[in-house]
Amino acid sequence: MNRDFDVCVIGSGAGGGPVAHSLAEAGFSVLVLEKGPWLKEPHFTKDELACCRRKVYSPELRDEQHVIEEQDDTTGWRATPTAASGWDFWNGNCVGGSSNFMSGYFHRLKPVDFRLKSAFGPIEGANVTDWPIEYADLEPYYDRVEHLVGVSGKTEQHENAEPRSSADYPFPPVVEHPISGDIDRAAKQLGFHALRVPRAILSTPAMQRRSCEYSGFCGSFGCSSGAKGSSRAALLDHAVATGRCEVRPHAKVFRIGTDNQGRISSVDYYIGDGRAQRVDAQVYVVACQAIETSRLLLASVGPKFPHGLANNHAQVGRNLLFSGGGAGSGDLVFSGQKEERIAALRQVGPFVNRALDDWYTFADPKLGRLKGGIIEFLWDHPNAVVRAENAKWRNGQLVWGKPFKRQLETWFRTDRTLNFEVFSDWLPNDDCFVALDDKVNDRWGSPVARVRIGAHPHDQRVGRVLAEKGEQLLRQLGAQRISSSVGPSPPPNLQAGGCRFGNQAETSVLDADCRAHEVENLFVSDGSFMPTGGSVPYTFTIYANSFRVADRIIAQLGGRRTSTA
Amino acid sequence: MIRRARPGKPCIEGDRPPPGSPYAWRHRLFSRRRFLTAAAGGSIALLFGLPEPVAADDYDPWPTLAKVIDHLLPSESDSPGATDINALGYLRFVVDDSHTSSDDREFILQGNRWLDQLADERLGRPFIALGFEEKERLLQQIAASAAGENWISTLLSYLLEALLTAPAYGGNTNQAGWRWLQVVPGFPLPGPGTRYTELPL
Numbered sequence: 001m002n003r004d005f006d007v008c009v010i011g012s013g014a015g016g017g018p019v020a021h022s023l024a025e026a027g028f029s030v031l032v033l034e035k036g037p038w039l040k041e042p043h044f045t046k047d048e049l050a051c052c053r054r055k056v057y058s059p060e061l062r063d064e065q066h067v068i069e070e071q072d073d074t075t076g077w078r079a080t081p082t083a084a085s086g087w088d089f090w091n092g093n094c095v096g097g098s099s100n101f102m103s104g105y106f107h108r109l110k111p112v113d114f115r116l117k118s119a120f121g122p123i124e125g126a127n128v129t130d131w132p133i134e135y136a137d138l139e140p141y142y143d144r145v146e147h148l149v150g151v152s153g154k155t156e157q158h159e160n161a162e163p164r165s166s167a168d169y170p171f172p173p174v175v176e177h178p179i180s181g182d183i184d185r186a187a188k189q190l191g192f193h194a195l196r197v198p199r200a201i202l203s204t205p206a207m208q209r210r211s212c213e214y215s216g217f218c219g220s221f222g223c224s225s226g227a228k229g230s231s232r233a234a235l236l237d238h239a240v241a242t243g244r245c246e247v248r249p250h251a252k253v254f255r256i257g258t259d260n261q262g263r264i265s266s267v268d269y270y271i272g273d274g275r276a277q278r279v280d281a282q283v284y285v286v287a288c289q290a291i292e293t294s295r296l297l298l299a300s301v302g303p304k305f306p307h308g309l310a311n312n313h314a315q316v317g318r319n320l321l322f323s324g325g326g327a328g329s330g331d332l333v334f335s336g337q338k339e340e341r342i343a344a345l346r347q348v349g350p351f352v353n354r355a356l357d358d359w360y361t362f363a364d365p366k367l368g369r370l371k372g373g374i375i376e377f378l379w380d381h382p383n384a385v386v387r388a389e390n391a392k393w394r395n396g397q398l399v400w401g402k403p404f405k406r407q408l409e410t411w412f413r414t415d416r417t418l419n420f421e422v423f424s425d426w427l428p429n430d431d432c433f434v435a436l437d438d439k440v441n442d443r444w445g446s447p448v449a450r451v452r453i454g455a456h457p458h459d460q461r462v463g464r465v466l467a468e469k470g471e472q473l474l475r476q477l478g479a480q481r482i483s484s485s486v487g488p489s490p491p492p493n494l495q496a497g498g499c500r501f502g503n504q505a506e507t508s509v510l511d512a513d514c515r516a517h518e519v520e521n522l523f524v525s526d527g528s529f530m531p532t533g534g535s536v537p538y539t540f541t542i543y544a545n546s547f548r549v550a551d552r553i554i555a556q557l558g559g560r561r562t563s564t565a
Numbered sequence: 566m567i568r569r570a571r572p573g574k575p576c577i578e579g580d581r582p583p584p585g586s587p588y589a590w591r592h593r594l595f596s597r598r599r600f601l602t603a604a605a606g607g608s609i610a611l612l613f614g615l616p617e618p619v620a621a622d623d624y625d626p627w628p629t630l631a632k633v634i635d636h637l638l639p640s641e642s643d644s645p646g647a648t649d650i651n652a653l654g655y656l657r658f659v660v661d662d663s664h665t666s667s668d669d670r671e672f673i674l675q676g677n678r679w680l681d682q683l684a685d686e687r688l689g690r691p692f693i694a695l696g697f698e699e700k701e702r703l704l705q706q707i708a709a710s711a712a713g714e715n716w717i718s719t720l721l722s723y724l725l726e727a728l729l730t731a732p733a734y735g736g737n738t739n740q741a742g743w744r745w746l747q748v749v750p751g752f753p754l755p756g757p758g759t760r761y762t763e764l765p766l
Contacts, residue, residue, distance in 0.1 A: 043759060049761055
């Protein structure tokens with residue numbers, strides 16, 4: 001049958017990019033539909049307003065939002081639309097998606113993450129399960145990401161290091177900040193092991209991309225040099241250059257159509273002026289980030305799917321994951337330090353690049369052997385307006401005039417704040433899922449996602465243990481005003497799950513190849529597939545798995561059509 | 566990853582913000598204002614106790630606003646104030662920008678009329694004719710009300726933007742704000758053609 005494209009990919013972020021790149025390289029025609037605009041390097045300036053003060057890279061919440069259900073002591077679950085709460089669950093709606101705005105901490109999952117249930121046993125109230133694949137199945141794809149997306153780092157021998165097929169990273173580490181050596185020393189004094197963090201940032205020019213220019217404005221800002229390994233810069237630009245991949249920005253998919261046999265027949269989307277368009281392909285790949293992927297499947301009812309696409313076993317949207325853990329900070333005070341030391345602390349540009357993974361698994365005196373996580377160190381947010389915002393308050397009262405100015409001077413000129421972030425598992429549970437809201441619609445009239453965000457109490461126990469280690473390191477560094485916060489609220493920028501993969505259609509949406517059990521020509525290639533999330537940021541694993549899925553799609557379409565990659 | 570936290574929590578006002586919650590300011594200001602406006606019958610004019618609808622008259626809020634922001638961020642010999650960083654020009658950009666909602670625009674501007682009415686009632690003169698101590702007392706008085714506190718807090722937020730964002734948006738003249746607070750900006754900076762208002766969104 002004549003189709004518009006071989007493959008239609010919905011979403012252009014870390015889940016969509018590897019599929020588009022691999023399929024176009026293999027000789028297939030690919031269409032990528034992206035809801036947002038196509039911004040490129042020259043558009044990504046270090047703009048304090050565009051990042052963090054205005055809705056530039058994501059929609060105004062009055063146009064598109066979510067409804068968040070939080071546990072309420074008295075009434076059960078309380079639903080609040082995000083336009084009312086201001087709690088934004090969008091993470092970057094433009095070509096390349098939220099990978100444009102990541103910090104690019106590229107830790108692999110460890111073998112134990114693939115068999116959490118076997119390794120630690122079940123946990124009451126949590127839907128922990130083993131993955132249907134092993135670390136060895138994903139390892140070649142982590143390696144591929146390191147080379148194609150570009151990962152900088154240096155391998156080191158340590159207890160928790162993952163097995164690797166390449167001896168080292170393809171690019172040397174990015175330049176590091178003087179504090180990195182201080183963290184190494186402090187960790188050694190404490191008997192910890194500070195790990196050099198691999199980054200999806202080019203330290204040398206390669207693959208027609210410039211190297212990092214060390215502006216110091218990386219995480220939550222778009223990259224102006226092309227060094228950051230966003231799906232756009234690292235994959236889609238190359239896919240488009242093959243002549244076989246078309247990226248359509250401002251294309252908001254609202255329904256996936258199916259025929260009487262339960263196969264996808266077409267995709268319907270709105271273009272910029274609001275008109276609906278239709279396109280078809282042999283194979284369809286959904287990669288809209290976890291919440292929106294589940295939402296699109298649930299909204300796509302058809303003759304064989306009265307409750308949403310691939311949802312005849314009521315699994316779509318269930319077992320949504322965020323990241324457990326929390327964050328902490330301490331101030332490195334300048335007073336009493338030598339000039340050179342102050343100058344070193346104030347340096348902007350080089351990366352901290354240090355994490356602790358000594359407690360990736362650990363023994364708890366009461367609870368036995370537990371899965372833990374990592375602790376990542378980073379400077380305070382580079383956006384000065386974000387840092388300054390609270391200087392207008394003192395003891396709950398507004399301050400202005402000279403007292404306001406003196407407070408700003410103290411906050412900006414007398415110390416530098418070093419933060420840490422704890423990444424630990426968000427246990428899958430029955431109170432964390434995506435459904436469709438029955439009242440709130442987006443600006444096109446489609447129901448928005450209603451997200452229940454229940455956390456398992458076990459996550460906070462683990463997070464607290466790790467946060468105490470982070471505080472311990474800050475104390476050893478001599479930081480003052482040390483604090484940390486671990487709670488049940490999810491970080492909206494760390495999403496996975498909702499369409500877990502597994503061997504049984506009764507308990508999973510996708511098979512081990514991330515093809516829908518119920519729909520032969522549907523694959524999901526974003527973080528939705530993960531049944532458990534591991535204890536590192538998701539992007540690296542999403543990339544690796546998406547390359548793996550791409551190989552399965554190529555096989556399903558009869559193998560490569562070109563001879564070289 | 567710059568993990569994003571829930572807005573407005575667990576930050577205690579007066580403390581430094583928690584890491585990774587860049588939108589907290591917006592949430593706190595806007596949700597409070599929405600609550601206050603709803604309590605006032607959904608009208609920003611009523612929130613400030615102004616007659617509604619406010620007739621299209623010749624009241625110009627800008628001279629009062631100029632004096633208010635000079636008072637909130639005064640010039641000193643060794644540090645810039647609102648005038649030095651062209652904060653008024655920056656506020657004109659904010660109210661003209663389509664990213665600013667009509668509610669925000671109305672709120673910023675109507676607050677001045679309210680302040681002038683109070684000045685007239687209590688001191689018999691408009692705000693711009695008051696001395697430093699009188700201005701300070703009047704601002705302290707309005708800050709004691711929920712609406713007044715929210716208005717001043719909003720202005721302070723935009724003053725921080727005028728002080729610490731790229732000069733291409735009209736404030737931070739000659740990077741005076743960055744130099745004063747020893748902030749090292751990123752590069753490249755937005756300029757003509759790459760301001761967020763000009764991106765092909």
